[in-house]
Amino acid sequence: MTKTCIACGMPMRVTEDYPLGNESKDYCAHCAREDGSMQSYAERAAGMASFIARTQGLDEGAALGAAKALMARLPAWAGRA
Amino acid sequence: MKEHSILEKRTRNRERQKLETSRRIIEAAALVFARDGILATTTAAVALEASVSHGSVFARFGTQAALVSAVIEDLGRGIAARLHELASSGAGTRAVLEAQLRAIAEREDLYARLVVEAPLLPPEARDSLLGWQSAICFHLSPAVEVDTRAGRLKAMPLHLLFNTWVGLLHYYLANRELFAPGASVMARRGGELLDHFMFLISKEGSE
Numbered sequence A: 001m002t003k004t005c006i007a008c009g010m011p012m013r014v015t016e017d018y019p020l021g022n023e024s025k026d027y028c029a030h031c032a033r034e035d036g037s038m039q040s041y042a043e044r045a046a047g048m049a050s051f052i053a054r055t056q057g058l059d060e061g062a063a064l065g066a067a068k069a070l071m072a073r074l075p076a077w078a079g080r081a
Numbered sequence B: 001m002k003e004h005s006i007l008e009k010r011t012r013n014r015e016r017q018k019l020e021t022s023r024r025i026i027e028a029a030a031l032v033f034a035r036d037g038i039l040a041t042t043t044a045a046v047a048l049e050a051s052v053s054h055g056s057v058f059a060r061f062g063t064q065a066a067l068v069s070a071v072i073e074d075l076g077r078g079i080a081a082r083l084h085e086l087a088s089s090g091a092g093t094r095a096v097l098e099a100q101l102r103a104i105a106e107r108e109d110l111y112a113r114l115v116v117e118a119p120l121l122p123p124e125a126r127d128s129l130l131g132w133q134s135a136i137c138f139h140l141s142p143a144v145e146v147d148t149r150a151g152r153l154k155a156m157p158l159h160l161l162f163n164t165w166v167g168l169l170h171y172y173l174a175n176r177e178l179f180a181p182g183a184s185v186m187a188r189r190g191g192e193l194l195d196h197f198m199f200l201i202s203k204e205g206s207e
């Protein structure tokens, strides 16, 4: 069954997309810590910013701003900016 | 009990209707943006195209910026979904880029407007664009990493590889009247661009 990660918006289609393969979770493997729990707001923002900087070359501050703006639209972080 | 289920059914119908109206507004907006430009389009023109009242556009999207943002997200979701399917089947770099070209070609009128107008759009809409560029990178990067490790691609920073590709595509899209007057520039020149880009990033003798 396809769910959308509440913490990053990625569609989760296969078991490997879920944290530790646990399909009952509403967040994806990329948004989980090693023990399977969901990352904090700060951890997720830093992770998303470093991904944006690495893949699109944005300035670090601009990447963090963009990550936070995108996160504010997701259910897990609604209203935060 | 019976009354309860009738009420539930009504609520469900209302929810569905709301979704259908939002869908219709997004599709109408995409059409008018593609035809007349994003910034040049008023919400009244979108309402007219969607055959809904002006009020219901605002009831659903609140602001012009939110509507633009919703259309951009819809466009990006479509492109990313195509790449998602491919990437999870272990496709190589060229196949992922080819799928991206095809997905852009399908909605080229709108996509080209977005390329030209992006720097002038409200921040909310620009964030949406960046969000799905990230999704595209997310699907492309595993293929690039595999091809690079296998010695098929030159080792280079991912952001330079991606920005070189996007820069090339967007230059042709922004000037499509010069490169393919009256036609789809992706359909007409996309193959040439992809060949050239693969030539630039491939290790000698690997292609």
Ligand SMILES: [Zn+2]
Pocket: A005, A006, A007, A008, A009, A010, A027, A028, A029, A030, A031
């Ligand atoms: Zn996630």
